[in-house]
Amino acid sequence: MHLLRFGLGLAAAVAAQVLGLRGLPSFSLWVDPILILVLYHSLASRPGWDILGGAVAGLVRDALGGGAYGQFGFSNTVVAYVTARLRQQLVIQRPWRLAVLFALLALVQQTVLAAVQFLLVADAELVPPWSVLAKSASTGLLGSLVYVVATRLRAEGGRWRERRRRRLTIGTR
């Protein structure tokens, strides 16, 4: 179930990336749907699955992009690990604080990505600074929105299952 949910999320993120680029050629300078998925997945999943999810999503992003293969895999694994560690340390409930956390994590991912490119890729083309800020802001907004909506949906689903279980229990008496 967990794997299926992650697979569906990844497919949705890739679809958002493809459709976004069709609508706006500079989409990937503004938004990174796969990073949003990685952050959400790292906050919501069990230890082990978080970094595995980060690595798989990063390698998928690498397969869609040019440049050195593994750069997104590496940076998304690192940011998934950082997110998982923060999840153990912090309890954040207010949406705006969540947005700030997502934005800061996006900054971490892009810093690691830039460092990997700078150190390991010959003649690397770095992302413009405005794009780093724009992507952090969009990740903050969209990531917190996705997190809040998904959390509410999961809670609703849990309540629905509970009501159904009670009804079935009453029905059998």
Next chain:
Amino acid sequence: MNGRWYHALLIALLLGQLLLLAADERARSSRLERGLLWVLGPFAHGVGAVGNQVGELVAALRSNRALRADNAVLRQQLEEARRELMRLADAEEELRRLSRILDYTREHPAGDFFVADVVYLDQASGLRTLVLFSGNAELRRNQVVRTPQGLVGRIILTAGHYAKVQLITDRASAVSAMIERTRRKGIVRGAGTGGLELHFMPEQADVRPGDRVVTAGIDGIYERGIPIGEVVTVGPVSGLFRRIVVRPAIDFSLLEQVYVLAGGPLPPAMAEGEADAPP
């Protein structure tokens, strides 16, 4: 999962990805990347097609009147195009006749190309990627991708009927080129900003803004005469050479279909790593 196993998994993942990063360019055609492209290519194709259908449906519903007007304009343009086609057919016949007189033979016969759909295009970010779908045509590494307006790039990775293309605006790309007016040769490379730079033009070379830059055909990949772009600025001499900025001949953001030149067999050294085996 306890802490020790968790950290072991983290280190294994990071080391694995560092190894992928450290692999040389030929190893880019790794089974992993090809396998993922094998899955992602059709998926992106499908999503794009659905997106196009939905977009077209919404647009058609919104702009019925505009469509009718467009239809009339397009019919008129079609009529003009037909007339132009007839004129060009005459010109082609004339060219054939003159070519026979000059004993001129083309390296590649006309029609030695096929049309491919652009499935995924990210030309704005530093990644500069294009993924193609060729239908039933065979795709090979180093095949040239172009449009009627000019050069797009070359295929660097194939996965079935899908292929990844290195755009000429990529910083890692290099194309042997020449100034069409003077036949002076140099190397065109991606400038990293979506533009191009013409390298190795000495101080005494006659280069002016507005000069057309075309492929020189001496690198073994790109045939001669494909438009690359137009000289925008000719900078001062730095070292032995001038810094020349070139504007690409095509607008990459508008690419929907491209031509892939079928090309002949590559020299053995260049054909290495061309295998297109499924993962």
